Amino acid sequence: MRIGIAGIAGRMGRLLAEEVQAAGAILSGGTLRPGSRAEPPAGLPIQPDAAALFAASDIVIDFTHAEEAVPHAELAARSATPLVLGSSGLSAAQERAVAEAAQLVPVVHAANFAPGVNLVLALAEKLAAALPAEAYDAEIVEMHHRQKVDAPSGTALAMGRAVAAGRGTTLEAAGMESGRDGHTGARRTGSIGFAALRGGQVVGEHTLLFAAATEHIAITHRSFDRRSYAVGAVRAAQWIIGRRPGLYSMMDVLGMR
Template sequence: MNAQSLRIGIAGLNGRVGRLLAEEVPAGDAILAGGTTRDGQKVAGIECPVYADIAELARHCDVVIDFTHADTVVPHATALTETGTAWVLGTTGLSPAQQQAVDAAAQKIAVVQAANFSPGVTLVTRLARQMAAVLPGSEYDAEILEMHHRQKVDAPSGTALAMGRAVAAGRGVRLEDHIESGRDGHTGPRADGAIGFAALRGGQIVGEHSVIFTSGHEQISLTHRSFDRRVYATGAVRAARWLSGRAPGLYDMEDVLGLDRPA
């Protein structure tokens, strides 16, 4: 499919990222085919069809970009599967059942799922996995520090958790078995092999993430700072264009960037 004929829809057109996506889709030589809002009403300054129903949007699109809410994931998975519409999913905080719905959809449609669509975050996360593979947990403590705007409702952030999973993958363990989050009071000494998280909130910080490895002799930090949410929008549009014509499957931003899969 020619990039200029690719029809992209936006779930949550009136959201913070949705509004940026409405600008970035035509800037990426694709067609803004429409969007959804909760009430189906037009969004000031955005000229495209608006629907209250995700299924109706999907019928008019080749790809839907979705930065909405975890509660919408299951109905969105159902609707997009029924219409055969590809899905770029940036919603985080999914429950196991919601993730299962995404996995099931990916057996029938092409899905790019990522906690963060920034190329820089993708590379930092990959580096964290590579470093964890050679810095043993018995010698190097791993901590993940993140800060976001005061309106953010989940902690740790989806990006922080993705970085934690990368560290766990590098060590060959499950994050759920080693996570330490929200320390408070007399917690006792840090457990060997723990993957720790600290979440800060304040002001209008778009997003800051650091993965820190500390031994008794040295410290290594990987840090990424987002200055503008537009980086997520441009990354998501890049993912949508990459998805065009792909076979069903569950992909991520490493696939979009053309990075080799780790052995």
């Protein structure tokens, strides 16, 4: 299996390169982000552009940036090369474009590729189904390193969507309460709250809290090493080969649905 990595000189790109080789796959090469000053890992093949990377690969892993998600998904569709997409912060329009490309080629897109996070998402949906929104307010608190540019994080939003799904609705319909400041009025029943913290070099911390008048239930996941994301992404790359076109998630990769 020839696996290509978009943005191979970045922090995630380097980890992905290590995990691809550890899995016994062939590293077909990588691309560098335009304007990046990062040096690629020594001895690894660098492709001149994304089109060349897709042409040289059986599958491509992309953890670069939301702005690259759509062009890479379109390249995947045109070249019939499966894509593992880990970029977060996609807009609704970008998500629709990725879904359209997935009609022609298999795509695994996940907000977080760590197996533990996906187990928490599954548990969040089950808890939300059992704890009525009228009695249990759902709040999500996340913290990341100071360089992260999107908030709430993709994983936090995935938690919110899991809660909404458990309650038989969508995050948009339930309503998001984020960035509260000043006299905001009372909390809306059934809405899902978000708080984003940024500082230092925290890899990722997410807490889902169900708060009722008589009890609180909290589930926390902490990532201490980005390697867990790389391990999960390579696992997804091995899983997706031979699949039919479609938009898959890490839940599918883990056999949880």
